[in-house]
Amino acid sequence: MKKNSLIREDLHYGPDHDLWRIVKSSSFFKEDSRLQFAEKELLESYKLALDCLYEKMKDDPLEGMMRLQYGTNPYYEKAPKAFVKVLQFYSYTIPFLYICRHLLELSMKAYLERKTGKTFSGHFIKELWEKIQNEDELNTEKYEDLVKLCILLDDDGCHLRYSKDKKGNEYANKPLFIKYKEVYLAASDLYRQLITKSDLWDWQGQDRKCETRSNLQN
Numbered sequence: 353m354k355k356n357s358l359i360r361e362d363l364h365y366g367p368d369h370d371l372w373r374i375v376k377s378s379s380f381f382k383e384d385s386r387l388q389f390a391e392k393e394l395l396e397s398y399k400l401a402l403d404c405l406y407e408k409m410k411d412d413p414l415e416g417m418m419r420l421q422y423g424t425n426p427y428y429e430k431a432p433k434a435f436v437k438v439l440q441f442y443s444y445t446i447p448f449l450y451i452c453r454h455l456l457e458l459s460m461k462a463y464l465e466r467k468t469g470k471t472f473s474g475h476f477i478k479e480l481w482e483k484i485q486n487e488d489e490l491n492t493e494k495y496e497d498l499v500k501l502c503i504l505l506d507d508d509g510c511h512l513r514y515s516k517d518k519k520g521n522e523y524a525n526k527p528l529f530i531k532y533k534e535v536y537l538a539a540s541d542l543y544r545q546l547i548t549k550s551d552l553w554d555w556q557g558q559d560r561k562c563e564t565r566s567n568l569q570n
Contacts, residue, residue: 377389395547453512466550511524
């Protein structure tokens with residue numbers, strides 16, 4: 353089998369070592385502590401991606417929308433420069449919302465699993481939230497609009513990933529606008545609340561020696 357030039361299992365320090373990135377840092381930990389670190393790594397990685405997309409959205413207030421751009425019409429090269437309407441077919445909002453709802457799905461599961469001792473495999477935000485509402489620790493009313501937004505746009509985790517269902521039918525698609533800053537702040541706050549109360553990070557305050565497996569070679 354031909355060797356894949358895009359992935360490897362060890363890293364030799366050399367001229368190109370800075371071109372490689374570790375997929376999961378938690379993979380360096382021993383088996384007895386690896387899973388807990390892997391869960392934290394996954395959650396914090398999605399939170400970091402959400403933070404980065406939020407910053408991008410702040411820098412580009414009209415992203416994905418019609419705008420006026422000063423330049424030459426590409427179809428009429430001899431025409432003088434003027435303001436031309438340009439429709440940009442991209443949107444930070446789509447991955448922003450998907451990562452937001454996926455981060456909440458993961459953090460809801462982490463919270464519920466540590467409260468019940470059971471593993472939750474479903475993807476529906478509505479079902480997870482209904483279970484969380486039975487808990488007294490969280491002020492769930494504070495996050496109702498955020499959760500309802502996630503349920504409306506992508507309850508099952510498919511509507512923000514695909515444009516159509518398995519039968520080829522288009523998912524609901526009509527003009528909608530979100531208050532992205534409020535969504536980001538509410539999602540960040542709910543995430544921290546769920547993770548703090550799930551005791552997932554309880555190892556941080558302990559004097560615990562975590563041995564690692566080294567795949568880095570000099």
